[in-house]
Amino acid sequence: MLTLVGLSRGMLADVARRARGVGADIVVRPPGTSLIGLSSAPMSEKMVDFLLRQPHVTHAVGSMTHPLSGVTTITGVKLDEFERISGGFKYLDGGPIRGPGQIIVDNFYARQNNLRAGSTIRLLNRDWRVAGVVEEGKLARLVIPLDVLQDLTANTGKISQVWVKVDDPANVPAVIASLKAQLKNYPIYSMEELTSLISVNNVPGLQAFIAVIIALAIVVGFLVVFLSLYTAVLERTREIGILKALGASPAYVLNILFRETVLLALGGTLLGILFSYATRLVIMSWAPASLTQMIVPDWWGIAGAIALAGALLGATYPGWRAARQDPIEALAYE
Amino acid sequence: MSEAIIQVRDLRKVFRVGEVEVHALRGVNLTVPRGEFLCVAGPSGSGKSTLFHILGGLLAPTSGTVIVGGYDLSRLSDAERTALRRKMVGFVFQKFNLLPTLTAADNIAIARHIAGRDQDQDPWFRQVLELLGIADRLNHKPSKLSGGEQQRVAIARAIVNHPAILLADEPTGNLDSQNSAAVLKLLRDLNERLGQTILLITHDPTVASYAHRVVHMLDGRLMDAGP
Numbered sequence: 001m002l003t004l005v006g007l008s009r010g011m012l013a014d015v016a017r018r019a020r021g022v023g024a025d026i027v028v029r030p031p032g033t034s035l036i037g038l039s040s041a042p043m044s045e046k047m048v049d050f051l052l053r054q055p056h057v058t059h060a061v062g063s064m065t066h067p068l069s070g071v072t073t074i075t076g077v078k079l080d081e082f083e084r085i086s087g088g089f090k091y092l093d094g095g096p097i098r099g100p101g102q103i104i105v106d107n108f109y110a111r112q113n114n115l116r117a118g119s120t121i122r123l124l125n126r127d128w129r130v131a132g133v134v135e136e137g138k139l140a141r142l143v144i145p146l147d148v149l150q151d152l153t154a155n156t157g158k159i160s161q162v163w164v165k166v167d168d169p170a171n172v173p174a175v176i177a178s179l180k181a182q183l184k185n186y187p188i189y190s191m192e193e194l195t196s197l198i199s200v201n202n203v204p205g206l207q208a209f210i211a212v213i214i215a216l217a218i219v220v221g222f223l224v225v226f227l228s229l230y231t232a233v234l235e236r237t238r239e240i241g242i243l244k245a246l247g248a249s250p251a252y253v254l255n256i257l258f259r260e261t262v263l264l265a266l267g268g269t270l271l272g273i274l275f276s277y278a279t280r281l282v283i284m285s286w287a288p289a290s291l292t293q294m295i296v297p298d299w300w301g302i303a304g305a306i307a308l309a310g311a312l313l314g315a316t317y318p319g320w321r322a323a324r325q326d327p328i329e330a331l332a333y334e
Numbered sequence: 335m336s337e338a339i340i341q342v343r344d345l346r347k348v349f350r351v352g353e354v355e356v357h358a359l360r361g362v363n364l365t366v367p368r369g370e371f372l373c374v375a376g377p378s379g380s381g382k383s384t385l386f387h388i389l390g391g392l393l394a395p396t397s398g399t400v401i402v403g404g405y406d407l408s409r410l411s412d413a414e415r416t417a418l419r420r421k422m423v424g425f426v427f428q429k430f431n432l433l434p435t436l437t438a439a440d441n442i443a444i445a446r447h448i449a450g451r452d453q454d455q456d457p458w459f460r461q462v463l464e465l466l467g468i469a470d471r472l473n474h475k476p477s478k479l480s481g482g483e484q485q486r487v488a489i490a491r492a493i494v495n496h497p498a499i500l501l502a503d504e505p506t507g508n509l510d511s512q513n514s515a516a517v518l519k520l521l522r523d524l525n526e527r528l529g530q531t532i533l534l535i536t537h538d539p540t541v542a543s544y545a546h547r548v549v550h551m552l553d554g555r556l557m558d559a560g561p
Contacts, residue, residue, distance in 0.1 A: 242431045245392060246491075247420030248448045249413065327392050331431065 001217045001306070002276035005299050007283075008206055010292035011071065016195040021138035023086040024059075024163035025172050027194055031185040033160075045157045051164050054178065056171040059085040062159035063139065064149050068123060072290060075140035076149025085165050086138055093117045094132035097145060103128040104143040106136035109289035124152050141289050214306055221310025225264055229257060229318035233325075240322050241330025250323035257319045258312070265311035269304040338401075339498055339531050340366035340389060345398035347384050347554075358384040360554035361398070366499075371525040371532045373542040376551035382535045383503060385551070389533065390423045390501050391415035403498035420449045424492030424500045428507035430484040432476040438487040439472035442494050449495045459494060465527070466490050466520060482513030489520060493530060500524070502534045506541055518544040 019027070028051065030043035043062075051060040061081040065073050079097060083089075089096075092107055094117025103123070105115055110133045115121060119130045123142070134143075150156050166175050172190050179188050189197065200206050233240070240253055280293045342364040349356040358381045366372050376382050387393035388400055391407055394415070400407040403422045410418065425431075432441045446452045463469040466486045476484050485505060492500055502521065506514035522544050524530045534545055542548045550557040 238431070239433055242433060243444075243448065244416070245390070245419065245425050245431070246445050246448050247416055247418075247423075249416050252448060328387055331427070 001213050002272050002296060002299055002303050003279045003293065004213050005210060006276055006280065006293045006296045007291060008200055008203075008210065009296060010294035012198050012200065012203065013294060014292040016198040018137055018139055019198070020191060020195055021086070022082075022163050023165065024061075025166050025169060025191055026164040026176060026179070027189050027191065028162045028164060028179065028183070029187040029189075030160070031187070033187065043159050043161070045159050047159070047162050051162055051179075054175065056166045056168070056175050057164055058167050059165040060162055061085050062146065062162045064146055064153075064155065064158065065140070065160040066124075066149055066153050068142075070290060072142070073140060074123065074142040074144065074149065076144055076146040077139065078146050079143075082139070085163055089132070089134035089138060089143075091132045091134055094130065097131045100148070101127070101129055102131040102144075104132050104134055105130055106134050106138075106141045106289070108136045109141040112287055112289040126152075217303075217306050218310040218313070221265070221268065221307050222314040224268075225261055225311040225314030226318065227314075228264070229261065229315050230321075232260075233257070233318045233322045236322075237325065237330045237333040240325045241327045241333065244325060244327035245331060253325070254319045254323045257315055257322055261311045261315040261319075262308065265307040266304065268311070269300070269307045272303055272307070273300055337368055338365045339368040339370075339403055340364065340533070341399070341401040342385075342389075343399040345385070345388065345400055346396050347381075347388060347393070348396045358554055359388075359395075359398075362551075362554070362556050364549065364556055366531065366533060368498075368531055369525070369529045371522060371534070371544070371546045373534045373536060373545035373548045374551055374556075375536055375539070375542045375548050377537055380551040381554040382537075382551050384554075386501055386503050386533075386535050389499070390425060391418045421495060422498045424495070424497035426485070426488050426492050426500065426502040426505045428504035430476070430481070430488045430508070432484055432487060432491075434476050437473050437475055438468060438479065438483075438490075441476070441487055442472075442491045445491045445494050451495060456494075459490075462493065462524075462528075463490060465523060480513070481509050482516055485509060485513070485517050486520065489517070489524070493524065493528075498531060500530055500532045502532060504536055504538075505534065506536075506538070514541070 028047065033042065045062055048060045048062045051057055059081070061078060061084075063082075064076040066076070067073050089104065093110070097104060103121065105121070110116060110130070113121065115130050115133065117130055117132055121128050121130060128144070146159070150158060164175070166172055176188055176190060179186070200210065243253060276293070276295060280295060283291045283293050342362055345359050345362040346357070347359040349358055362381075362385060374382050374385065384393065388395050388407065389402060391402070391410070392415075395408050398408065402418070405418055405422070407415065407418070432438075433444065436444065443452060460469075463472070466489060468483060468486045468490060471479060471483055471487075476487070479487065505521070506517055509517060518541060521532055521534065525532050532545075534541070536542055
């Protein structure tokens, strides 16, 4: 559960971080698109020129996002314009695209796919030569020129969003207000707003997914504790009989079992926390470009409470059986 | 001998096995004065263990009167009989019945804990441990102790809360003759030195010979139960 919640949050945080890395102040998306859409290019490229004509707007660059497989996308952008708005990529290996059939990948994607400058990679039914490996955190993991991506995906003249920079951050609200007045139905966000909106609550289905995971965790916790305690009660029938012969009340026997249950739940929570660190390590080593997992300390308590709830639920019947154990039958148990 | 610690009058116990009624006790009468070492002898199926369980508060009688330390067991609820076991009765079983995961010391301590006396300092008990010869074996788990040592730990556990009666059910049944003699001598010492009332159940005449008095049981009845 901690791993899955960490993955949900990590992936969203990664999207937000890379959006911030663009260096823009405002983003304009096509009407009717979701905040984190993998859709291609439903907006005209002419929007960039329109935005550049607006007061206080100093830069505007359109980008196109195209889904590849899973959550991996490739982004097309006019690299010279993108450099002006973002300050450019930081090349760790190789350099900028200098000819057709070249691609830029970030260091996470390069590590995951064992790529370096000069390597060849097959995407969109053609081979690409890696021109440069850049530091991750800006825009996308795979970047090619905008017109190339538009041609390859039959989206000539279309883009997915426009990144806008204004002359002074203080003018951002005024520019947004002006744009919203002119571009009805277009989602227009400041970068602060955009990154704050990229959360679990705003991704359709994610809350439900986490709820399902929690329900599964409770069921698994219930089953594990139920089976282990049920077995323990059977195995310790004689010991329970001894305790009852010594005068242990049903509450005393229940207390012992519930203390074991609490210990199991706490141990399970601790293991879950350690497991989330382990999975993050594995993800960072093997799939840093595909998955991003965060450690979620604010969920440790929630996970503990869920584990405890499932465990106590699972301990109820074995505990009831143990408390009602007849001492004479229990002592005769072999 | 002083006042009676156990008084049993017309005790009957009927078990229902399917449609069949089994009369385990058929009107038992027994009086045990405080401080007596009494042996109940009899063959298997004579009702000794049923009597043992009723006197120990593990089983409710079907009818009759059973007074142990002033408490009429026939009128007590399950919870009240459980409480009675904590403070009035100590058990010694044939199979020792020590908790295998605990050390000897912890096996004794848990009896104090159950009785709510784990904070009490009891110098008397140190003497008992010396008498039982297990003072230097307390940190061992049952699996590391001989049968004789395990039974001595069980005896220590049984008397740690100063019970009114010590019930021993075939306490030497799993011991060799040497350890049997040692355990029986210890029980007699406990009786003679500490005045512990002991009710011992056995089918072995040699074991019975250690008691002050022997009563015989057959077919759910005591043949001679007068003090």
